Amino acid sequence: MNKLTILDCQILRFYLPENELRQKITEDVSLGAGKFDVVTIGILEVKNWVNYKWILSLKPYFDKMTANEKNAYDLEDILKPVRDGLSVNDELYALPFYAETSMIYFRNNKSKLTERS
Known part of the structure; x- marks a missing residue:
């Protein structure tokens, strides 16, 4: 500390x-x-914390924002899968300070990976 x-x-x-x-x-x-x-909590904790009533919906805070504030803080800028993971019953309960994703790139003409049918 x-x-x-x-x-x-x-x-x-x-x-x-x-x-x-x-x-x-x-x-x-x-x-x-x-x-x-x-x-700070992770996406995995949000639903439990909502169920235990340890966190509240952010909707009232966003509802109070002016049009300029809403325009400046556009929730649509947050990736939908991230928003969905931080929401319960379509209400947002947390905001990310970062989000990440993983990808794999490969040349299909050089790989033994095949498409599953």
């Missing part, structure tokens, strides 16, 4: 192995301990 002060706000940053970090965050949120003001 290290301390950082920005704009008179003290920020404590924790560096933990992924599995330990997820366990600590989930435990803190489930108990309502309030140790963390901001946490």
